Amino acid sequence: MEHIHGTYNLQLVILSYIIASLSSYVALDLAGRVSLTSGRARHWWIACGAVSMGLGIWSMHFVGMLAFVLPIHVSYSTDIIMVSVLLAIAASGVALNFARRESHKIARLVLAGLLMTIGITSMHYVGMEAMSIPVTYKPTLVSLSVLVAAVASFAALWLMFYFNRRDSKLSWVYKMGSGFIMGLGIAGMHYTGMEAARFHQARIIPDHLSRQVEPEMLAYLITAGSFVTIGLTLFGNFINQRMSLKDQRIRESEQWYQALYHNHSDAIISVDRAGVIKGINAAVTTITGYTEKRVIDYPVEQILKHLDPQCESIHNACKWDDQEVEQQLFMAKMRNGRDELLDLSIAVIPVIIDETHVGSHILIKDITEETQAQEIIRHQALQDPLTGLYNRRKLDEVLANTIHICKENEARFAVMVMDIDRFKMINDSLGHSIGDIFLKEVSSRITSTIEASYPQAASNVTLARMGGDEFTMVVTGEQATEKHIVQLAEQIVEAIQQPYRLQENDFYVTTSIGIAMYPEHGDVADDLIKHADSAMYEVKKNGKNGYQFYTAQLDSELYERIELEGYLRKALERNEMVLYYQPQIRTQDGQMIGVEALIRWQHPIKGLLAPDVFIPLAEETGLIYEIGNWTLREACRQMKAWHASDGPRIPVSVNLSSQQFHQPNLVEQVQNALSETGLEAKYLELEITESMMMDAAVSTAILNELSALGVKISLDDFGTGYSSLSYLKHFPIHKLKIDRSFVTDITESHSDQAIVATIISMAQNLQMEVIAEGIETKGQLDILMQNECKEIQGYYFSRPLPASEVENSFFVPWRLFEESNSVVHS
Known part of the structure; x- marks a missing residue:
């Protein structure tokens, strides 16, 4: 059979390629659309896409066939054409169905590729059978065409899978380029x-070609149909994509809202205008204990009825008039399902749709922890952290309110300021931690005394700790009379002076209380506090351990005290401090065996002042350190000067205050004083009191260091303290000094005689020296000598004298005595 050669119409070839590329682009675009849909919409898009894509591929095929021009007339069988169309649609359906898969296995890809290859190949060769002339094939080229179809199929499937996962603004460019490649x-x-x-x-026309379509008509139909189908598909896809994006944004917006709504830490209750609950989030159940089933479609009162009386206000807020819609805030309390009382912050927020108020969101926030934290902060701001009593800030509030009330009612009240005597001694010697324990015990005793004194009206007394060891009370009501105030003050004084058990020892302190009455002693808080302070300092000045009401005379005394402090701060700079020396005498021969240095203040106006006038003030203001160090150096200097001028080789005694004893550099100060003056350490005697040795560990270390320098330690005022006598064997103490309180009445008091005899005997047995002070009569001296007290000190022999008088009164006789002894021995 003779082979007929034909030629190609280049324009139709190009047109077929354009159709193939557009069909490929549509297929890729549809693959992305299919992946974004689900349910029936996805099946609809697969079906429509398969038809559109299949018609496109088939159109490309037949336009390509029409591009091949034969020298004979060729017509086509309609039935076979329809079969080839169905094959193209089937192959496209396989591809799009593969594109919708979320995961692609190799086996599924291979199977889909083979089916698509079979579909495209079958579509081509079945379509060739629709021609009205016989056709034979070269097997090699047929195989090559099948291979090309397979490559095109697998490439199409991979590109569909790729664009199914890719989201980019330039995806249409990638799809267009890929469409040209697939085409x-x-x-x-x-x-x-x-x-x-x-x-x-052909010699005979086969029966199946009886229903034929002329090529010219077929060309017009295919071309027109292809572009219309591709255009409609692209347009439909574009419109659907815009609508899908809009729907997706709506869904995303709703999901964002739902995520915020359901996961919000605050409870959210959505109600309509009638107050019926339409929705709640999980926090509602957490806070209130109500589950969704119990409240949905029920009135909101089911939850709000457990709130405090503001419930009605909140319910009314959900029913605004349209002209007055705005957010409202409320504070409420509520008991939840666990019977816990909660503090709540409630916001009612209107829901407006198309300018119409359709309902409200009720936001409920549990602020219980915040409220408790604020209460704790307020509590801490107004209360003393150590004792739990009110602090100065709260006392100021109480005083202001009390003055306001009493001014309106013409009532009276009292302000009592108290200070603990000897607290500094405990705090310095035992340490701040023990001092804190002591203050807690003091505040407990005062509180107990108030409650016992006014069992029915303890609330009329406000107790505050002002700082350190100072306490203040405000007494109001029927208890604010002089009689009741005196009774309360006496009971507090009695309670405070009971012994305190600290570090296995009993300690005794007292309290000084100053009292000011409103309105007699002041009508403002500052005046009342100031006047009560003045009265308290007057108690301290007069021996402590008591109470006193304010008098106008105390103002002048307070002014003098302030004035005295001003002069005292400049006394050392002006060389106004001087030392007097009281001789210490040996009873056996009346010879001077030592001197005690006693400080005096040569005040520029008041004259010579004794230490009991300014030393308490120096201790209170902290000036005691400078004064004590000056006294130490001056005493050493004077004694060294006497030694250098052939004076008697006797020691000088210097008193140490409690604060000076516990200063960190005491040993260094003593060493410097000895080094600067050149005095040998054995001629310096430091007098301490029993109260300084309360903290054995600290005291032992200090005394051992001083003793190592060669300095002697004398225990002053022995017998008046409350410490254990065990320190006498543990501490390096060289001398005991019998206090004048035991000597004053020794001629009349058998108890004092017994105490003095015991002290002297104990000192002798412990190999310690003993000296008695305050001897003013011969009778006192005789009793002391009968008990073998070998050293004495007091006005009976000499008052404290300036250095020059000591030289004239004692050194000159001493030199004469020495010279006479020398003559006798020679």
Whole structure:
């Protein structure tokens, strides 16, 4: 059979390639659309896409066939054409169905590729059978066309999978480029298949070609149909994509809202205008204990009824008039399902749709922890952290309110300021931690005394700790009379002076209380506090351990005290401090065996002042350190000067205050004083009191260091303290000094005689020296000598004298005594 050769119409070839590329682009775009849909919409898009894509591929095929021009007339069978169309649609359906898969296995890809290859190949060669002339094929080229179809199929499937996952603003550019590549593969398969075909002259027209379509008509139909189908598909996809994006944004917006709504830490209750609950989030159940089933479609009162009386206000807020819609805030309390009382912050927020108020969101926030934290902060701001009593800030509030009330009612009240005597001694010697324990015990005793004194009206007394060891009370009501105030003050004084058990020892302190009455002693808080302070300092001045009401005379005394402090701060700079020396005498021969240095203040106006006038003030203001160090150096200097001028080789005694004893550099100060003056350490005697040794560990270390320098330690005022006598064997103490309180009445008091005899005997047995002070009569001296007290000190022999008088009164006789002894011995 003779082979017929034909030629290609280049324009139709290009048109077929354009159709193939557009069909490929549509297929890729549809693959992305299919992946974004679900349910029936996805099946609809697969079906429509398969038809559109299949018609596109089939159109490319037949336009390509029409591009091949034979020298004979060729017509086509309609039935076979329809079969080839169905095959193209089936192959496209396989591809789009594969594109919708979320995960692609190799086996599924291979199977889909093979089915698509079979569909495209079958579509081509079945379509060739629709021609009205016989066709034979070259097997090699047929195989090559099948291979090209397979490559094109697998490429199409991979690109569909790729664009199914890719989201980019330039995706249409990638799809267009990929469409041209896929179109090239599909066209390559078609024209390879056409090259494999051999066309022959037909002698008899087969029966199946009885229903034929003329090529010209077919060309118009295919071209028009292809572009219309592709155009409608692209347009439909574009419109659907815009609508899908809008729907997706609506869904995303709703999901964002739902995520915020359901996961918000605050409880959210959504109600309509009638107050019926339409929705709640999980926090509602957490805070209130109500589950969704119990409240949905029920009135909001089911929850709000457990709130405090503001419930009605909140319910009314959900029913605004449209003209007055705004957010409202409320504070409320509520008991939840666990019977816990909660503090709540409630906001009612209107829901407006199309300018119409349709309901409200009720936001409920549990602020219980915040409220408790604020209460704790307020509590801490107004209370003393150590004792739990009110602090100065709260006392100021109480005083202001009390003055306001009493001014309106013309009532009276009292302000009592108290200070603990000897607290500094405990705090310095035992340490601040023990001092804190002591203050707690003091505040407990005062509180107990108030409650016992006014069992029915303890609330009329406000107790505050002002700082350190100072306490203040405000007494109001029927208890604010002089009689009741005196009774309370006496009971507090009695309670405070009971012994305190600290570090296995009993300690005794007292209290000084100053009292000011409103309105007699002041009508403002500052005046009342100031006047009560003045009265308290007057108690301290007069021996402590008592109470006193304010008098106008105390103002002048307070002014003098302030004035005295001003002069005292400049006394050392002006060289106004002087030392007097009281001789210490040996009873056996009346010879001077030592002197005690006693400080005096040569005040520029008041004259010579004794230490009991300014030393307490120096201790209170902290000036005691400078004064004590000056006294130490001056005493050493004077004694060294006497030694250098052939004076008697006797020691000088210097008193140490409690604060000076516990200063960190005491040993260094003593060493410097000895080094600067050149006095040998054995001629310096430091007098301490029993109260300084309360903290054995600290005291032992200090005394051992001083003793190591060669300094002697004398225990002053022995017998008046409350410490254990065990320190006498543990501490390096060289001398005991019998206090004048035991000597004053020794001629009349058998108890004092017994105490003095015991002290002297104990000192002798412990190999310690003993000296008695305050001897003023011969009778006192005789009793002391009878008890073998070998050293004495007092006005009976000499008052404290300036250095020059000591030289004239004692050193000159001493030199004469020494000279006479020398003559006798020679």
